[in-house]
Amino acid sequence: MRIGVFICHCGKNIAGVLDIKRLVEEAAKLKDVAYATDYVYLCSEPGQKEIQQKIKELELTHVVIAACSPKMHATTFARAVEEVGLNPYLLEIANIREQCSWVHHDAPEEATEKALEIIRAAVAKVSLAKPLAPITVPLTRKVLVIGGGIAGIQAALDIANGGFEVYLVERSPSLGGHMAQLSETFPTLDCSSCILTPRMVEVARHPNIHLFTYAEVKNVEGIVGQYKVTIEQKPRYVDPDKCTGCGDCAEACPVIVPNEFDQGLGARKAVYVPFPQAVPLVYTIDLEHCLNTKRLIVCEQCYHACGPKAINYLMEPKEIEIEVGAIVLATGYDLLPLEALKEYGGGIYPDVLSGLEFERLLSASGPTGGIVRRPSDGKIPKRVVFIQCAGSRDPEHGCPYCSKICCMYTAKHALLYKHAVPDGEAYVFYIDVRAAGKRYEEFVQRVMEEERIVYLRGKVSKVFQRKDKLVVWGVDTLSGMAVEIEADMVVLATAIVPSKNTADLAKLLKAPIDEFGFLNEVHPKLRPVESSAMGIYLAGAAQAPKDIPDTVSQASAAASKVLGLFSQEELSLEPIKAEVNLENCDGCAYCVDVCPFDAITLVVEEDGHKHVEVKKALCQGCGCCMATCPKEGINVAGFTLNQLKAQIHALLKEDEDD
Amino acid sequence: METISTNKEKRSTKLRLVLKKQEDWLKKVEEISGQNVFACYQCGKCSAGCPMSAEMDLLPNQVIRLLQLGAVEPLLNCRTIWLCASCFTCTARCPKGVSLTRLMEGVRLAIFRTRKSDEISPKEMVKETLPQIALIGALRKLTA
Ligand SMILES: Cc1cc2nc3c(=O)[nH]c(=O)nc-3n(C[C@H](O)[C@H](O)[C@H](O)COP(=O)(O)OP(=O)(O)OC[C@H]3O[C@@H](n4cnc5c(N)ncnc54)[C@H](O)[C@@H]3O)c2cc1C
Ligand code: SF4
Ligand code: SF4
Numbered sequence: 198m199r200i201g202v203f204i205c206h207c208g209k210n211i212a213g214v215l216d217i218k219r220l221v222e223e224a225a226k227l228k229d230v231a232y233a234t235d236y237v238y239l240c241s242e243p244g245q246k247e248i249q250q251k252i253k254e255l256e257l258t259h260v261v262i263a264a265c266s267p268k269m270h271a272t273t274f275a276r277a278v279e280e281v282g283l284n285p286y287l288l289e290i291a292n293i294r295e296q297c298s299w300v301h302h303d304a305p306e307e308a309t310e311k312a313l314e315i316i317r318a319a320v321a322k323v324s325l326a327k328p329l330a331p332i333t334v335p336l337t338r339k340v341l342v343i344g345g346g347i348a349g350i351q352a353a354l355d356i357a358n359g360g361f362e363v364y365l366v367e368r369s370p371s372l373g374g375h376m377a378q379l380s381e382t383f384p385t386l387d388c389s390s391c392i393l394t395p396r397m398v399e400v401a402r403h404p405n406i407h408l409f410t411y412a413e414v415k416n417v418e419g420i421v422g423q424y425k426v427t428i429e430q431k432p433r434y435v436d437p438d439k440c441t442g443c444g445d446c447a448e449a450c451p452v453i454v455p456n457e458f459d460q461g462l463g464a465r466k467a468v469y470v471p472f473p474q475a476v477p478l479v480y481t482i483d484l485e486h487c488l489n490t491k492r493l494i495v496c497e498q499c500y501h502a503c504g505p506k507a508i509n510y511l512m513e514p515k516e517i518e519i520e521v522g523a524i525v526l527a528t529g530y531d532l533l534p535l536e537a538l539k540e541y542g543g544g545i546y547p548d549v550l551s552g553l554e555f556e557r558l559l560s561a562s563g564p565t566g567g568i569v570r571r572p573s574d575g576k577i578p579k580r581v582v583f584i585q586c587a588g589s590r591d592p593e594h595g596c597p598y599c600s601k602i603c604c605m606y607t608a609k610h611a612l613l614y615k616h617a618v619p620d621g622e623a624y625v626f627y628i629d630v631r632a633a634g635k636r637y638e639e640f641v642q643r644v645m646e647e648e649r650i651v652y653l654r655g656k657v658s659k660v661f662q663r664k665d666k667l668v669v670w671g672v673d674t675l676s677g678m679a680v681e682i683e684a685d686m687v688v689l690a691t692a693i694v695p696s697k698n699t700a701d702l703a704k705l706l707k708a709p710i711d712e713f714g715f716l717n718e719v720h721p722k723l724r725p726v727e728s729s730a731m732g733i734y735l736a737g738a739a740q741a742p743k744d745i746p747d748t749v750s751q752a753s754a755a756a757s758k759v760l761g762l763f764s765q766e767e768l769s770l771e772p773i774k775a776e777v778n779l780e781n782c783d784g785c786a787y788c789v790d791v792c793p794f795d796a797i798t799l800v801v802e803e804d805g806h807k808h809v810e811v812k813k814a815l816c817q818g819c820g821c822c823m824a825t826c827p828k829e830g831i832n833v834a835g836f837t838l839n840q841l842k843a844q845i846h847a848l849l850k851e852d853e854d855d
Numbered sequence: 856m857e858t859i860s861t862n863k864e865k866r867s868t869k870l871r872l873v874l875k876k877q878e879d880w881l882k883k884v885e886e887i888s889g890q891n892v893f894a895c896y897q898c899g900k901c902s903a904g905c906p907m908s909a910e911m912d913l914l915p916n917q918v919i920r921l922l923q924l925g926a927v928e929p930l931l932n933c934r935t936i937w938l939c940a941s942c943f944t945c946t947a948r949c950p951k952g953v954s955l956t957r958l959m960e961g962v963r964l965a966i967f968r969t970r971k972s973d974e975i976s977p978k979e980m981v982k983e984t985l986p987q988i989a990l991i992g993a994l995r996k997l998t999a
Binding site for chain 1: 871872873874875876891893894896897917920921923924926
């Protein structure tokens with residue numbers, strides 16, 4: 198065995214604290230170390246060349262690189278040693294930067310001693326390392342997209358156009374998500390549904406896309422490359438194959454309820470489509486409001502009205518099992534409920550609205566036909582106050598983050614309101630106007646300048662009723678004056694929060710979420726569309742609040758990641774997997790329960806002999822089994838008990854000698 | 856103007872500026888000056904460079920702010936608009952191309968027109984020994 202130790206200066210990051218010369222001298226004395234040296238930047242081209250040359254020249258069999266965290270450059274160095282024929286699993290990284298020089302810059306001597314211990318432990322560990330080869334597992338080249346908003350639509354279309362099959366699952370009866378509810382979109386003011394509906398239709402018609410609306414993902418098992426997914430198709434009580442979308446049933450239905458699509462500002466029947474351009478254009482009976490129950494049929498109005506006899510009150514939920522290799526999460530957002538903002542009259546006064554409610558009032562296909570009317574009395578409001586950051590940037594309301602889109606949509610709202618009610622007055626309360634996007638700032642300036650909207654810098658303290666007016670008490674910190682506005686309507690730009698049940702879905706998929714419940718990316722800058730659960734990708738507002746251009750970009754990025762994954766026939770996985778030592782394992786099966794990935798099963802041979810077996814594809818190499826086994830019967834390759842023991846002994850050596 | 860409730864008597868009871876559309880007065884100032892007050896985004900660069908700002912009770916950018924809010928009362932009572940030297944420094948520097956100099960003039964003229972009187976009496980002024988340029992400047996700025 199000929200171990201080479203390479204110690205990196207990392208400029209002054211390491212060499213500015215540690216005594217490199219001493220480290221080299223001491224490392225050279227360690228058992229089995231054939232060569233030790235240092236270099237200013239090992240990760241640089243010449244640094245890597247130096248390592249490669251020494252491996253060849255001195256016939257090194259194992260390598261220790263003492264440098265930064267393996268998270269930074271483990272791959273760089275693994276590739277470098279592999280290029281000269283050394284198995285990359287015979288390389289060990291000793292982290293003497295993050296775990297030593299950076300944290301102990303005030304005690305250089307002790308730090309040098311600690312670095313030496315870290316290097317010694319790495320040498321001990323690598324001396325027991327075995328060459329490993331990546332394992333290959335089958336790859337099902339189909340994808341599941343969860344959420345049929347613009348994010349899910351875009352990702353599904355991109356992947357389907359790339360030639361792979363897509364299962365798109367949407368919870369509500371139609372595709373479209375929140376974008377379908379919007380009137381016009383900033384900064385170009387194009388009609389939202391005009392640009393969205395062609396995409397929805399394309400999804401429905403695409404030969405590679407299997408669309409499941411009014412459906413939910415019930416269970417997911419397996420790992421990247423081979424997920425087994427159970428989709429639950431909720432019963433619509435209308436046969437989608439027979440329904441022509443004529444609407445005769447809704448005409449006949451006697452039950453009127455608030456329409457969720459209109460944020461409750463408009464009405465629908467108990468048998469309904471959420472909006473006329475819905476995809477698929479199939480009616481759904483909402484059994485919660487239908488006069489019939491599962492056991493008792495008291496009304497058959499729609500049944501008789503339906504020409505093609507599509508109504509079936511006895512429809513049952515269906516379960517569909519599919520297999521996919523990757524999953525895109527595009528579950529979108531909800532708004533912080535108005536009720537959370539009582540000081541602004543949220544949930545108390547009917548004329549205090551959310552941004553989405555205001556979108557519906559502005560929409561030509563909305564409940565008021567695009568005429569802005571107050572919900573309380575139907576009057577056209579002549580003075581409207583918009584309150585930005587309602588709940589956002591407000592740790593006390595649990596949302597310290599900026600919701601990112603409301604500055605822009607509030608400017609849009611003020612403009613559209615002025616166009617709808619030219620003699621009306623609009624006031625906007627803001628903390629800062631955040632308009633960072635292509636042509637966004639210009640849009641906001643145009644709204645202020647041309648529409649003469651009064652922007653008031655400050656937060657509103659409270660909103661209360663005086664006769665038929667809503668009195669807004671706020672401040673303008675620019676002039677230093679407290680202000681009062683007697684408004685007819687107040688629109689709150691409520692904070693964006695993750696959509697309902699995101700946390701449950703994330704748990705099912707073992708995909709981490711952040712402290713606010715948004716899906717977490719692996720790396721905020723360099724890997725923004727991947728979940729740390731392998732094979733799971735993120736798109737749209739489910740990851741963080743974002744507008745349509747950003748949502749579409751991220752969805753396409755997630756799609757390209759999936760297409761990249763699917764460019765291989767089989768999936769190659771890291772060989773850091775649990776291996777059973779049949780000599781020691783007696784089948785006690787303690788490890789079966791602790792494995793978080795259900796990768797271990799108990800096998801009973803015909804002769805009654807018992808032992809466990811590991812499904813390599815499922816194993817994530819976490820080591821819970823190894824820590825649990827009382828008999829050293831299971832080991833994670835690359836991190837075997839022997840290796841870890843050697844590492845610990847090396848670390849404790851000084852103390853033993855004392 | 857009639858809708859503003861920040862006059863002195865009311866202020867003592869009500870500390871809030873009641874915001875409503877104040878088009879009449881503002882329109883007049885904008886018409887005289889040819890400026891759109893809503894083009895100003897309150898960056899304050901005008902105030903940062905104004906040579907007279909040390910003497911002023913309202914900063915130049917606050918003059919525009921009050922116009923945007925329709926808060927006429929504090930404007931009528933301020934010294935700033937009269938101290939403005941009409942030097943055009945703010946106009947030259949404004950990133951949005953707003954001519955605050957012209958707006959200041961607009962406010963002064965709007966006041967003269969409502970009051971129907973001059974700020975100074977030319978008869979008294981000529982008695983003082985002032986450089987001719989100051990005399991002409993003062994007469995131009997402080998009389999209708
Ligand atoms: C008032 C307002 C105005 C706006 N105006 C603009 C604008 O003018 N311009 C602009 O660019 N952006 C605007 N936006 C932002 C825009 O709405 C979002 O960028 C966009 O909708 C995000 O799309 P998404 O697909 O990520 O999420 P969503 O639109 O929320 O779609 C998510 C979809 O996933 C479904 N879903 C959720 N959970 C599940 C589950 N567990 N299983 C299956 N399906 C599920 C939902 O039913 C929904 O259909 C506005 C937002 C608001 C609130
Ligand atoms: S986008 Fe604007 S309004 Fe919305 S939270 Fe951020 S700063 Fe506040
Ligand atoms: S410099 Fe121009 S934009 Fe800035 S505050 Fe003064 S007038 Fe307004």
